[in-house]
Structures are given as structure tokens and as C-alpha cells.
Amino acid sequence: MRYLHTMVRVTDLQKSLDFYCQGLGLVELYRDDYPKGRFTLVFLGAPDDIDKARESKSPLLELTYNWEAEDGSEPEQYSQGRNFGHLAYRVENIYKTCQRLADAGVVINRPPRDGHMAFVRSPDNISIEILQEGLTLEPQEPWLSMANTGSW
Numbered sequence: 001m002r003y004l005h006t007m008v009r010v011t012d013l014q015k016s017l018d019f020y021c022q023g024l025g026l027v028e029l030y031r032d033d034y035p036k037g038r039f040t041l042v043f044l045g046a047p048d049d050i051d052k053a054r055e056s057k058s059p060l061l062e063l064t065y066n067w068e069a070e071d072g073s074e075p076e077q078y079s080q081g082r083n084f085g086h087l088a089y090r091v092e093n094i095y096k097t098c099q100r101l102a103d104a105g106v107v108i109n110r111p112p113r114d115g116h117m118a119f120v121r122s123p124d125n126i127s128i129e130i131l132q133e134g135l136t137l138e139p140q141e142p143w144l145s146m147a148n149t150g151s152w
Contacts, residue, residue, distance in 0.1 A: 005060055015123040019106065020061070021044070022100075024097070025091070026044040026046055029050065038067040041063070042065070086126070087128050087129070088128075093132075095140065098111065098118050107121065108120055109149050111146035111147075112137075114139060115136045115140070117132070
């Protein structure tokens, strides 16, 4: 048995790609459009896992975007995402990653006060855990004094 990937449904593909790629730093590996089924699949990988993901054809994250119905009605709206649990990524510098996300307008729901762990939400309300690679960083401002916001 081998783990393949996690799929999450997204309601705004560009907003989600901005979050996962520009914000978190994932890389789009490839995408497939399915006009008959009216959906697009976008496969993402973490920069340190790209070679492995391409070699095994097992990206870590699949975004599924359902297009408008042929009659022009909106695609299905999804639940709060909390029932999914969360995705988790290890990063080189948790403070820089959180700052990049905050600069892009992402709310840091659980700031990295401890220099080790933070939580944010994707545009579709999926909880994302961000963990510091290696040793925990020394606590520092503004993160140290920042309160939790919302649920994570």
C-alpha cells in the first residue's frame, strides 16, 4: 500500500492557487481539465518533494474545481471544511511563511507564538497546520503577543 494524495474541493481556483502557491509556497505540478465532467484537477507538491511527486506521479495535494453547470447555475457550495481535519506542511521558517501569508491578507488563526506551530485557513475554509522544520525558533514579536483568531 502507498499513500497517494489528499483532494480538497475549491470554489475559486485562482484564489486557492494564490493561497497554496504564493502563500504557502507549493508548486503546481500539472493540471487536467475535464470539459465533459465540467471540472479541473490541479496537482500541487511541496518544493522539497517535487522530484519524488513527479517520479511517482503522486502529488501531495489535488485541488478539484467544479465549473458552473451548463445551465449557468453555481457549483455546489461546500461545508465549513472543519470536518475534514487539516493539511500539514513543514516549512524552513515559520515566521517568514506566516508573514508572507499575512501580507497576502490571510488571517493567522493560531499564530506561531511558540516558534513551532501555526494554523491558517484556505479560501475554502480548510484548516492548514504549519510546522517549523527542525528546531523550534525562538519566540518573537509580533507573533508572541498575538491572540488566536476564529477557529482552526
